[in-house]
Amino acid sequence: MNPLDTANTPAVMTSAPGLSRRGVLAGLAAGLVALPAVDAPAHAAPRKPASAGAVLSGGGGHGAAHLRGVDVAVTAGRRTEGRFGVMFPKLSGFAPDDALLEHLAHRMIDRTPPLSDVSLSNDGFDNPDMPAGFAYLGQFIDHDMTLDLTALPEQQVDPKGLTNFDTPFFDLGSVYGRGPAADPQLYDPADPRRMRIGATPDGLADLPRHADGTAVIGDHRNDENLIVCQLHLAFLQLHNRFVDSGASFEEARRLTRWHFQWLIVHDFLPHVVGRPLVESMLGTDGRGAVTVDRRFYKPGNPGRPMMPIEYSVGAYRFGHSMVRAEYEMHDEVTMPFFGLPGHDLRGARPIPSTARADWNYFFEIPGMSAPDDRNMTRLIDTKLALPLAELPPTVVKHADGAILNLAQRNLLRGKRLGLPAGQDVARAMGVTPIPNDRLGLTERGWNGRAPLWFYVLKEAELTGGRTLGPVGGRIVAEVILGILSLDRSSFLNAATPWTPATTPFACGDLLRMAGVVREGLAPEEDELPEDGAPEKGAPEEEAPEGEVPKGEVPDPALPEGS
Numbered sequence: 001m002n003p004l005d006t007a008n009t010p011a012v013m014t015s016a017p018g019l020s021r022r023g024v025l026a027g028l029a030a031g032l033v034a035l036p037a038v039d040a041p042a043h044a045a046p047r048k049p050a051s052a053g054a055v056l057s058g059g060g061g062h063g064a065a066h067l068r069g070v071d072v073a074v075t076a077g078r079r080t081e082g083r084f085g086v087m088f089p090k091l092s093g094f095a096p097d098d099a100l101l102e103h104l105a106h107r108m109i110d111r112t113p114p115l116s117d118v119s120l121s122n123d124g125f126d127n128p129d130m131p132a133g134f135a136y137l138g139q140f141i142d143h144d145m146t147l148d149l150t151a152l153p154e155q156q157v158d159p160k161g162l163t164n165f166d167t168p169f170f171d172l173g174s175v176y177g178r179g180p181a182a183d184p185q186l187y188d189p190a191d192p193r194r195m196r197i198g199a200t201p202d203g204l205a206d207l208p209r210h211a212d213g214t215a216v217i218g219d220h221r222n223d224e225n226l227i228v229c230q231l232h233l234a235f236l237q238l239h240n241r242f243v244d245s246g247a248s249f250e251e252a253r254r255l256t257r258w259h260f261q262w263l264i265v266h267d268f269l270p271h272v273v274g275r276p277l278v279e280s281m282l283g284t285d286g287r288g289a290v291t292v293d294r295r296f297y298k299p300g301n302p303g304r305p306m307m308p309i310e311y312s313v314g315a316y317r318f319g320h321s322m323v324r325a326e327y328e329m330h331d332e333v334t335m336p337f338f339g340l341p342g343h344d345l346r347g348a349r350p351i352p353s354t355a356r357a358d359w360n361y362f363f364e365i366p367g368m369s370a371p372d373d374r375n376m377t378r379l380i381d382t383k384l385a386l387p388l389a390e391l392p393p394t395v396v397k398h399a400d401g402a403i404l405n406l407a408q409r410n411l412l413r414g415k416r417l418g419l420p421a422g423q424d425v426a427r428a429m430g431v432t433p434i435p436n437d438r439l440g441l442t443e444r445g446w447n448g449r450a451p452l453w454f455y456v457l458k459e460a461e462l463t464g465g466r467t468l469g470p471v472g473g474r475i476v477a478e479v480i481l482g483i484l485s486l487d488r489s490s491f492l493n494a495a496t497p498w499t500p501a502t503t504p505f506a507c508g509d510l511l512r513m514a515g516v517v518r519e520g521l522a523p524e525e526d527e528l529p530e531d532g533a534p535e536k537g538a539p540e541e542e543a544p545e546g547e548v549p550k551g552e553v554p555d556p557a558l559p560e561g562s
Contacts, residue, residue, distance in 0.1 A: 069161025073418035083161030085306035093418030105408035114325040119373035132375035133362030174219035193249040195236040238514035258491040273473035292485040297478040314452040315475040322377035330358035365508040379465030422455020
């Protein structure tokens with residue numbers, strides 16, 4: 001059965017008693033992250049978001065179209081930097097025949113249809129180390145990094161993104177937009193210190209929405225699916241809880257940002273690239289300031305760092321292999337990622353009660369026992385879930401010649417945008433390259449080289465799939481940690497070293513702090529520390545030096561993450 005054939009896809013699947021996935025998962029392996037992205041300024045006219053990874057012909061939403069300036073290598077030269085750039089400018093682009101890429105893409109699809117219950121997952125593709133929420137945290141991170149709030153007239157005069165662009169700092173531009181003055185629609189009209197929150201017809205919290213169901217948020221991509229939209233909602237609620245505890249707008253925004261950045265460094269990256277690599281890259285200088293070992297990511301303008309295409313078009317797309325075909329949203333309710341319209345996990349609509357996320361099924365929640373059928377990400381490997389083999393019309397227009405296979409779109413996009421071969425990048429990094437026979441690329445036309453995206457996935461697969469391997473992991477860690485270290489307003493550069501009030505602090509802690517995890521917790525366990533300051537070492541002023549929004553006069557405005 002094709003799960004995208006809506007006539008045959010169950011709308012909501014209820015679990016059958018019996019099988020425990022815990023026993024099945026022991027000894028398996030895997031990884032995580034999110035989907036690519038498209039640009040949409042918070043102040044642009046609202047439009048209906050799409051969902052999973054459209055690229056190239058066929059139009060559509062997520063990952064579709066063209067991130068402004070991402071074609072820098074082929075339009076402006078491999079040594080040119082703007083919004084995007086090239087991490088290894090001495091390497092040439094790898095351009096195998098399109099037919100080879102198409103054949104490889106079809107081999108990359110796991111033909112297992114969506115399950116009726118997540119507890120039935122026993123095919124060996126689940127990652128026992130990675131709850132599924134990390135894939136959507138990764139998507140949220142990607143959207144924050146790639147959001148472009150540059151005014152449309154400026155974009156039009158600079159289509160290559162060489163002079164007018166926002167930095168890719170992790171500043172939660174998707175949450176705050178350009179601030180209360182420039183984007184008042186994102187804020188509570190009764191109290192602009194607070195974020196605007198809507199409600200579903202049954203009275204539960206939701207993103208604020210237009211009459212057509214689309215969300216009123218800083219980045220429409222965070223309404224693409226019902227998991228990432230609820231994660232976005234949690235950040236709105238976290239900010240409001242800081243305000244309700246006595247924080248000013250600037251202080252609440254700083255606290256929300258810094259907790260988000262802490263998760264990236266201390267929870268997300270250790271799951272994705274491995275804690276040893278993260279710890280080996282972080283150090284301190286003689287003054288006690290945090291330093292990051294960046295051997296390969298060296299943007300020409302540290303004040304406005306570029307995003308390397310090897311990261312954005314190649315390595316960071318590892319998250320596509322982690323997407324499941326189905327998710328258990330709460331006890332005994334499993335829903336397909338793509339299925340019958342209105343009964344799958346596509347967004348741009350009020351959150352239905354059937355899809356209300358019990359976060360204990362997506363992250364480890366302190367103080368709560370794990371459900372027996374918690375969703376886990378799929379392994380980081382060269383197999384994508386079946387729904388990504390034929391993206392639905394809401395994601396990619398089914399016009400003549402449209403490419404519906406997400407793997408094929410990724411491979412062709414890498415070729416079109418000049419990505420180097422995986423083995424060439426490995427050599428440039430001093431890593432022994434994996435030969436094509438071990439990668440499973442035996443056709444003569446490859447000439448001993450492999451597409452970078454496929455190489456990163458196969459490298460992870462050959463080492464167990466639980467985290468990225470040495471090439472993919474280093475690219476991802478260097479870019480993310482490097483950008484955080486170059487942002488003078490990030491917690492890494494706080495005048496007084498900062499940590500959350502309690503450590504270790506992980507995703508489950510943030511969700512509890514936001515007040516979105518209630519079940520099984522005493523009310524007092526879900527409260528913020530007194531005085532609205534759940535942190536250590538925070539400066540006494542409202543915002544650290546450099547907290548004034550990028551590129552604006554002192555007021556509210558958060559440009560994106562480029």
